[in-house]
Amino acid sequence: MFYESTRGSLNKLTGAQAVIRGISEDRGLYVPEIIPKLPFRPEDMVGKTYREIALEVLLAFFDDFKREDMEYCVNGAYDEKFTASDVCEINYADGAHFLELYHGKTAAFKDMALSILPYLLTISLRMEGITDKVLILTATSGDTGKAALEGFADVPGTGIIVFYPDGGVSQLQRAQMVTQEGENVKVYAVKGNFDDCQTMVKKIFNDEAIRAELREKNVIFSSANSINIGRLVPQVAYYVYSYVKLIERGVIRAGDPINVAVPTGNFGNILAAYFAHLMGIPVNKFIVASNENKVLTDFLNTGLYDIRPETRDFRLTNSPSMDILVSSNLERLLYLLSGRDSVLVNDWMNSLEMLKFYTVMDSDPLQEGLKRFYAGFATEEETLRTIGEMWDRNHYLMDTHTAVCKKVYDDYVRETGDHIPTVICSTASAYKFPKAVGDAIGCEGAEDGFDALRKLNKRTGVSVPCGLRDLDKRKVRHSEVISIEEMEEKVRA
Numbered sequence: 001m002f003y004e005s006t007r008g009s010l011n012k013l014t015g016a017q018a019v020i021r022g023i024s025e026d027r028g029l030y031v032p033e034i035i036p037k038l039p040f041r042p043e044d045m046v047g048k049t050y051r052e053i054a055l056e057v058l059l060a061f062f063d064d065f066k067r068e069d070m071e072y073c074v075n076g077a078y079d080e081k082f083t084a085s086d087v088c089e090i091n092y093a094d095g096a097h098f099l100e101l102y103h104g105k106t107a108a109f110k111d112m113a114l115s116i117l118p119y120l121l122t123i124s125l126r127m128e129g130i131t132d133k134v135l136i137l138t139a140t141s142g143d144t145g146k147a148a149l150e151g152f153a154d155v156p157g158t159g160i161i162v163f164y165p166d167g168g169v170s171q172l173q174r175a176q177m178v179t180q181e182g183e184n185v186k187v188y189a190v191k192g193n194f195d196d197c198q199t200m201v202k203k204i205f206n207d208e209a210i211r212a213e214l215r216e217k218n219v220i221f222s223s224a225n226s227i228n229i230g231r232l233v234p235q236v237a238y239y240v241y242s243y244v245k246l247i248e249r250g251v252i253r254a255g256d257p258i259n260v261a262v263p264t265g266n267f268g269n270i271l272a273a274y275f276a277h278l279m280g281i282p283v284n285k286f287i288v289a290s291n292e293n294k295v296l297t298d299f300l301n302t303g304l305y306d307i308r309p310e311t312r313d314f315r316l317t318n319s320p321s322m323d324i325l326v327s328s329n330l331e332r333l334l335y336l337l338s339g340r341d342s343v344l345v346n347d348w349m350n351s352l353e354m355l356k357f358y359t360v361m362d363s364d365p366l367q368e369g370l371k372r373f374y375a376g377f378a379t380e381e382e383t384l385r386t387i388g389e390m391w392d393r394n395h396y397l398m399d400t401h402t403a404v405c406k407k408v409y410d411d412y413v414r415e416t417g418d419h420i421p422t423v424i425c426s427t428a429s430a431y432k433f434p435k436a437v438g439d440a441i442g443c444e445g446a447e448d449g450f451d452a453l454r455k456l457n458k459r460t461g462v463s464v465p466c467g468l469r470d471l472d473k474r475k476v477r478h479s480e481v482i483s484i485e486e487m488e489e490k491v492r493a
């Protein structure tokens with residue numbers, strides 16, 4: 001299995017090489033040359049564990065890995081760090097199957113991929129005979145940062161720098177990152193938004209001068225963002241797993257279609273669902289949910305991807321991990337749906353960079369494929385109302401991102417009358433956003449996020465994830481706030 005760039009440069013990489021490289025030299029993203037078919041029939045996996053299913057899915061994409069090496073990765077990543085019965089949990093509430101992906105160390109779904117990425121990277125380096133030190137550059141809208149820090153802290157041969165938007169993450173998310181321990185970690189708040197951080201990280205990544213400077217010190221870059229294929233592939237596993245579990249529970253029969261609904265930011269998670277579909281999981285609709293930064297909703301409904309400041313303002317919302325205008329992984333979808341037309345992809349991406357918009361025409365070959373995607377959004381108020389109603393009626397506690405998704409799913413059902421069993425990705429613990437969630441279920445008067453967390457816990461009795469307990473008592477180790485321009489300097493340093 002080889003990996004190729006969405007921008008069409010000719011060199012093809014093995015899985016291990018693509019994981020190490022992160023983003024292609026032509027600034028494109030790596031995709032598998034062929035999406036592999038499932039190496040089993042889902043009904044034959046009934047009764048299997050998360051690890052067993054993930055192992056097969058990962059090996060299908062990374063056939064350059066030895067089975068025993070991949071077993072080592074999977075077993076090391078998906079161990080008792082995850083507090084759910086089987087890494088994740090699927091709970092039925094109010095007409096949908098909530099795939100809870102937030103039972104890892106940092107209480108967000110990013111743990112699903114970032115707990116295994118350091119293993120994949122370490123093995124890849126060994127396979128390639130690379131002895132250089134790897135510097136992981138990470139831009140975060142709140143959750144990737146902490147999950148990557150936990151994954152890479154004190155991993156020999158690696159260092160990690162995380163950039164997060166100053167004022168653009170929840171107080172709890174910030175506290176998780178700035179208290180990070182480890183000899184090889186750095187965390188900076190950047191005076192800008194997530195898009196600024198991500199754009200600059202991509203730029204530094206492909207800056208020949210910096211790369212050369214690092215090479216002299218035997219250091220190479222890699223990425224922990226979902227531009228890295230090593231982030232994406234582990235996420236495919238939980239969609240396959242969900243399908244197997246729905247068969248196991250008698251919700252569906254093998255071959256029946258399901259819908260998948262995902263709160264979407266950088267488009268990585270929903271793209272992983274699409275990969276699962278291409279592997280052979282029958283998916284009827286991909287439901288893409290946005291918050292008030294609804295670029296994707298508009299794009300999927302009109303064909304115009306538009307981030308011009310005169311037509312769209314960037315908003316800070318109560319679902320900050322989705323406060324993103326440039327959804328990187330959409331590029332991979334456009335590439336696949338256009339029949340791997342890298343000329344078209346280049347046109348669109350160059351237009352986005354220079355003019356801040358692009359349009360896909362009715363005549364473009366990807367239109368047919370886009371029909372499988374339904375898109376909608378939730379306002380701030382709708383998000384809170386959805387959390388409140390769900391708690392009142394079902395005693396099921398959702399975080400703000402999951403609530404955005406639930407609201408859009410409800411719209412979808414109302415509009416279409418489609419009642420096919422649906423998996424809703426539940427992407428974070430409500431305790432990462434305790435102020436908003438507290439407001440939503442009527443526990444008012446919290447002084448700050450930490451106080452809100454305690455009040456929310458008292459009110460609901462839902463247990464607080466380990467990683468979020470006593471965060472206010474931990475030592476702050478990373479308090480520097482820098483400008484966008486200073487990011488480069490920090491990397492050099």
Ligand SMILES: *Cc1c(COP(=O)(O)O)cnc(C)c1O
Nearest residue numbers: 143265266267268269321427428
């Ligand atoms: C990262 C994140 C998202 C968005 O996921 P993408 O893969 O970037 O689309 C949604 N919810 C939460 C809680 C997140 O941390």
